[in-house]
Amino acid sequence: MAIEIFMPALSPxxxxxxxxxxxxxxxxxxxxxTMLAEIETDKATMEYESIDDGVIGKIMIADGTEExxxxxxIAVLLEEGEDDSALDTVSSSKAAPVAVKEETIPAPVxxxxxxxxxxxxxxxxxxxxxxRRIAAQKDINIADVSGSGPRGRVIKRDVDSFAPVxxxxxxxxxxxxxxxxxxxxxxxxxxxxxxxxxxxxSKQTVPHFYLGVDxxxxxxxxxxxxxxxxxxxxxxxxNDFIIRACALALKKIPNANVQFGGxxxxxxxxxxxxxxxxxxxxxxxxxxRGAEQKGLRQIxxxxxxxxxxxxxxxxxxxxxAGGTFSISNLGMMGIKQFQAVINPPQAAILAVxxxxxxxxxTGDEIRIATVMSVNLxxxxxxxxxxxxxxxxxxxxxxxxxxxxxxx
Numbered sequence: 001m002a003i004e005i006f007m008p009a010l011s012p013x014x015x016x017x018x019x020x021x022x023x024x025x026x027x028x029x030x031x032x033x034t035m036l037a038e039i040e041t042d043k044a045t046m047e048y049e050s051i052d053d054g055v056i057g058k059i060m061i062a063d064g065t066e067e068x069x070x071x072x073x074i075a076v077l078l079e080e081g082e083d084d085s086a087l088d089t090v091s092s093s094k095a096a097p098v099a100v101k102e103e104t105i106p107a108p109v110x111x112x113x114x115x116x117x118x119x120x121x122x123x124x125x126x127x128x129x130x131x132r133r134i135a136a137q138k139d140i141n142i143a144d145v146s147g148s149g150p151r152g153r154v155i156k157r158d159v160d161s162f163a164p165v166x167x168x169x170x171x172x173x174x175x176x177x178x179x180x181x182x183x184x185x186x187x188x189x190x191x192x193x194x195x196x197x198x199x200x201x202s203k204q205t206v207p208h209f210y211l212g213v214d215x216x217x218x219x220x221x222x223x224x225x226x227x228x229x230x231x232x233x234x235x236x237x238x239n240d241f242i243i244r245a246c247a248l249a250l251k252k253i254p255n256a257n258v259q260f261g262g263x264x265x266x267x268x269x270x271x272x273x274x275x276x277x278x279x280x281x282x283x284x285x286x287x288x289r290g291a292e293q294k295g296l297r298q299i300x301x302x303x304x305x306x307x308x309x310x311x312x313x314x315x316x317x318x319x320x321a322g323g324t325f326s327i328s329n330l331g332m333m334g335i336k337q338f339q340a341v342i343n344p345p346q347a348a349i350l351a352v353x354x355x356x357x358x359x360x361x362t363g364d365e366i367r368i369a370t371v372m373s374v375n376l377x378x379x380x381x382x383x384x385x386x387x388x389x390x391x392x393x394x395x396x397x398x399x400x401x402x403x404x405x406x407x
Contacts, residue, residue: 002086003052003077007061009070010041010048011317013198017041018066018190019074028056030077037074042194044284044313045132054079057087127154133313134159136280191282199341206342207380211388215399217355217370223402227296239275239329240300242352242395244405247271247291249394250325256391257324259345260382274323274343275303277310284310285343287323327352337373347382350395351375372399 007017018040024030035047057078061068068074078086127135127142131154135142138159145162147154188196220241227236250257250271259266271292274285286306288299309315325347328340331354340351355372374395378388398405 002057002082003054003079004073005036005050005075005077007068007070007072007074008039008048010039010046011321013194014041014070016067016069019061019063019068020045022059022063023047024056026056026059030054030056040190042190044191044315046316050077052077052079055082057082057084128156130156130312130314131159133280133311135162189281191279191284195282198344202341202344206344208342208377209380209385209388210339210375210377211385211392212337212373212375213392213396214358215372215374215396216360217372217399220399220402221355221370234297234300236296236300237303238331238355239327239352240296240303241399241402241405242327242329242350243273243275243288243291243299243303244294244296245395245398246325246327246350247273247288247294248398248405249391251292252394253387253391255387256348256378256383258382259324259347260379261345265382268324270324272322272324274320274326274346275306276326276328277307279310279313284315284320285323285326286310286315286319287321289322326350331355331372337375339375340377342377342379347379348388348391349377351377 007019010017019037020040021038023035023037030036030050031053032049032051034050036050037048039046039048054077057076059075061072061074076087078084127145127147131145132142134140134156135145140159140162142154142159145154145158148158217238220238224236224238224241228234248271250268254267254269257268257271259268270290273288273291275288276283276285286309288294288302288306291299294302306315306319309319323343323346326340326343326349328349329352330338331352333354335353336356337353338351340349342349351374353373353375355370357368358371359366360369360371374392376388376392376395378385383391
């Protein structure tokens with residue numbers, strides 16, 4: 001019996017996605033594990049693999065189709081011994097109506113002979129998600145790169161070794177007749193669309209309130225310098241201390257490690273810390289799970305690994321799903337202080353500014369200290385002012401006296 005292949009949910013928040021590229025064509029023999037397509041989700045572009053063996057009998061959704069709802073029939077796989085007549089048993093009612101671009105061209109037939117150039121598909125290029133991301137970061141047109149991968153696919157090494165040829169300068173954009181400044185419209189990615197949707201919902205539906213405090217870092221910086229001088233196998237950052245401090249503070253103030261659930265309140269026994277990472281075209285928040293149970297070195301290694309996967313477009317759903325609390329650190333960019341938007345369904349996010357030398361009054365004396373300003377945004381439906389203040393006070397204590405993180 002023909003096997004129906006449906007649009008998968010590749011992330012917990014995915015409702016629809018873009019079928020960016022078919023990696024197979026009708027008539028291709030596939031096995032379990034064969035990569036079928038590249039699908040752009042609300043978080044990243046992922047390759048979707050087959051879990052069955054068979055022959056691609058019919059592709060229902062063409063390359064480049066956007067807003068394909070999860071559960072939509074996208075292809076039909078014929079089992080051994082079946083022919084096209086088996087397609088008659090497929091229920092077309094299972095395929096949600098999806099508009100297909102008229103200019104989209106199905107995947108080309110590729111010969112078995114090796115090729116040194118990519119096979120174009122309309123205005124699309126046969127390339128890996130990582131290659132496209134690196135090309136975007138380097139401002140390289142992926143269509144200009146020759147592919148050396150299987151079937152002429154453009155892969156990472158092709159982009160890394162690409163030497164662009166100088167092109168004639170394009171004429172400057174002309175202002176519109178009504179006097180608007182010149183502009184260029186760039187289509188939003190699924191990631192940017194999701195960010196826009198979720199943050200708009202957050203500001204419209206979540207009652208934010210904000211608490212700010214200054215934190216002295218001199219003891220922390222001394223402890224960090226001592227730890228980093230003891231070995232070349234690790235390098236602890238200030239952000240690693242912040243992650244652990246927040247995790248321990250949530251354990252100490254459990255009424256802050258919560259999420260509002262309509263007619264219930266979810267209380268979490270584990271501190272899963274989401275760390276905001278900037279990527280081309282957006283922001284993702286991979287999660288350090290159970291951070292209160294992990295040392296600084298482990299937190300540092302996991303954070304670096306997740307940040308690299310995020311920038312390479314290799315995050316998996318289990319890397320960013322969930323999270324009970326978020327940290328957004330713009331201190332390394334010179335930002336002194338800011339207010340962050342809560343990432344629903346979480347109930348709080350800590351905005352971290354840069355550390356700088358400031359005059360501090362202790363008693364009747366003025367001294368110089370390294371001070372960092374932080375701002376805690378709370379969902380007032382879940383966290384009251386006193387609870388938020390206690391949480392921020394605990395974070396401040398842990399960071400100003402880092403030895404207390406060992407207790």
